[in-house]
Amino acid sequence: xxxxxMKDFYTLWRQLRVYLLVMLVIxxxxxxxxxxxxxxxxxxxxxxxxxxxxxSKWDQMAAMMPYSTRDIVVSKYVMGWxxxxxxxxxxxxLQLLQTVLxxxxxxxxxxxxxxxxxxxxxxLAITLPLMFRxxxxxxxxxxxxxxxxxxxxAGALSSIAISVDHTAGGLSGPFAALMAVxxxxxxxxxxxxxxxxxxxxxxxxx
Amino acid sequence: xxxxxxSHINKSFGDxxxxxxxxxxxxxxxxxxxxxxGAGKSTTIRLLMGALRPDSGSARVLxxxxxxxxxxxxxxxxxxxxxxxxxxxxxxxxxxGRIMAGTYRRWDQGRYDGYLKRFDLPLKKQFxxxxxxxxxxxxxxxxxxxxxxxxxxxxxTAGLDPIVRDEVLDLFNEFTREEDHSIxxxxxxxxxxxxxxxxxxxLHKGDLLFCEEKDRLLEEYGIFEDxxxxxxCLMPEAVVAREETRYxxxxxxxxxxxxxxxxxxxxxxxxxxxxxxxKGAKNR
Numbered sequence: 001x002x003x004x005x006m007k008d009f010y011t012l013w014r015q016l017r018v019y020l021l022v023m024l025v026i027x028x029x030x031x032x033x034x035x036x037x038x039x040x041x042x043x044x045x046x047x048x049x050x051x052x053x054x055x056s057k058w059d060q061m062a063a064m065m066p067y068s069t070r071d072i073v074v075s076k077y078v079m080g081w082x083x084x085x086x087x088x089x090x091x092x093x094l095q096l097l098q099t100v101l102x103x104x105x106x107x108x109x110x111x112x113x114x115x116x117x118x119x120x121x122x123x124l125a126i127t128l129p130l131m132f133r134x135x136x137x138x139x140x141x142x143x144x145x146x147x148x149x150x151x152x153x154a155g156a157l158s159s160i161a162i163s164v165d166h167t168a169g170g171l172s173g174p175f176a177a178l179m180a181v182x183x184x185x186x187x188x189x190x191x192x193x194x195x196x197x198x199x200x201x202x203x204x205x206x
Numbered sequence: 207x208x209x210x211x212x213s214h215i216n217k218s219f220g221d222x223x224x225x226x227x228x229x230x231x232x233x234x235x236x237x238x239x240x241x242x243x244g245a246g247k248s249t250t251i252r253l254l255m256g257a258l259r260p261d262s263g264s265a266r267v268l269x270x271x272x273x274x275x276x277x278x279x280x281x282x283x284x285x286x287x288x289x290x291x292x293x294x295x296x297x298x299x300x301x302x303g304r305i306m307a308g309t310y311r312r313w314d315q316g317r318y319d320g321y322l323k324r325f326d327l328p329l330k331k332q333f334x335x336x337x338x339x340x341x342x343x344x345x346x347x348x349x350x351x352x353x354x355x356x357x358x359x360x361x362x363t364a365g366l367d368p369i370v371r372d373e374v375l376d377l378f379n380e381f382t383r384e385e386d387h388s389i390x391x392x393x394x395x396x397x398x399x400x401x402x403x404x405x406x407x408x409l410h411k412g413d414l415l416f417c418e419e420k421d422r423l424l425e426e427y428g429i430f431e432d433x434x435x436x437x438x439c440l441m442p443e444a445v446v447a448r449e450e451t452r453y454x455x456x457x458x459x460x461x462x463x464x465x466x467x468x469x470x471x472x473x474x475x476x477x478x479x480x481x482x483x484x485k486g487a488k489n490r
Contacts, residue, residue, distance in 0.1 A: 003308030010301045011294045057292040063257035064286035064358075065309055066278050206259045 004067065004075035005082075007058075008049040015048050023090060033155065035091040035109070039116035040153055042087035043124045044146065046080045051136040063205060073197045076128060077190070084120040088113040111179070118182035119153040125189035133200040207269060209233045209356050209388035210254055215263035217253060224249055224412045227263070231405065234385045236378070237417070238399035239392035240480050241409035247392040248289060250409065251360050254390075255286065268356060282310055285349030287362040291341040295334035299327050299344055310352035321347035325370070338365035346374060350381070357381060359391040363398055371395075375402055396477040406476060408483060415483065420476065427479050428471025431457045440465055447486035459483070 026034040095108040210231040217224045224246050231237040252258040256272035265272045270280045307313045325343040363371045407417035434456045444464035459482035
């Protein structure tokens, strides 16, 4: 699996440089929404890797090599998780820096980032099986669903986050409920999503 | 032991089917897989690598059933070159080497670097900027650098210039000097196969018409080139296929065992035999 992750990283490297720049701008100027948005957007990076794979017909080559279906499928999830974690960390460090520097745009709220990570895992878990089923080319319509999920969840999370005073004693209301539900939803969806993706991928290859 | 053993494989795709394919490639030999476009060569290769599931029948490679979980480990011993080198376009040769080092346990980086040098491949150029010949050379370098026991080559020499092709064929010959090393190679360049192979397998529209030792095949048939009257003296079963020549005569592939002793024939090439067999199959 390490080799597959390395391949995706090399493939995405050019794309990642642009993404980092966009992340920087969005995170600095869009406060809470920007933080969450870039974290969830990071979940889209595996699709770029999949599109490159599809264009080069890498799957045909991979089928001849000692990779298991599990390696190939899980590597895309792991890539999504790594990108999400890196984006969340990057956003947190940026916001911390802005807070330290006294910027009026600072929105340092690690809990928001964690919620963004969970939403990102949910987006991955919902959309990856569909990509493995239809492929990236045919699954273009799916992109509308993905964009809707990304923007919708980022918007919803940020508006809830903004309405909550994190400094008050204890969390309550919709954000507290989300804090409890989102991680569980992310774990449950992922647990269903991975085997489903493996099944779809194996069926497409056969 | 057989390096490859396909037993009664059937696979249907609707308008095309592989029918009752039985193919054995003994260990230590080179088998050439011949056939027209769409005859089923690439499908056969995908079936024997477990990348396609047959509707019925079984495939064993290096003694292991390809549908078993153990076959994944056996793939370490198989170097594959497909009709195109399907590496992601943004990679370069150095990155491909690093990825393969993480893929194959017995990856030999020194050997890979040696092939890159020998084939004069650029290290940092993106794969998308490679010519077809360069792409195939990179795929061959990868296939040979993880110490395989079996090479499966699908049109691996297509797109190479004659000098490099000759060098690559020498490499394949070198590879089979180890007695447990085997090759299955499909190619349209029949002269390459004649130079390289011990066995020739001929696929026609999904049917394996024969898989025979090359020398026996060359002994089995003769090329007759003379007047139509002389050819018509033979019993019809002896003539596999015929064609008119520009000078009013005929040229035909004739089965030596059905021709009378002393009947004048020339030694055929593998290309002659295959072309006449295809023609004969079409006329049937």
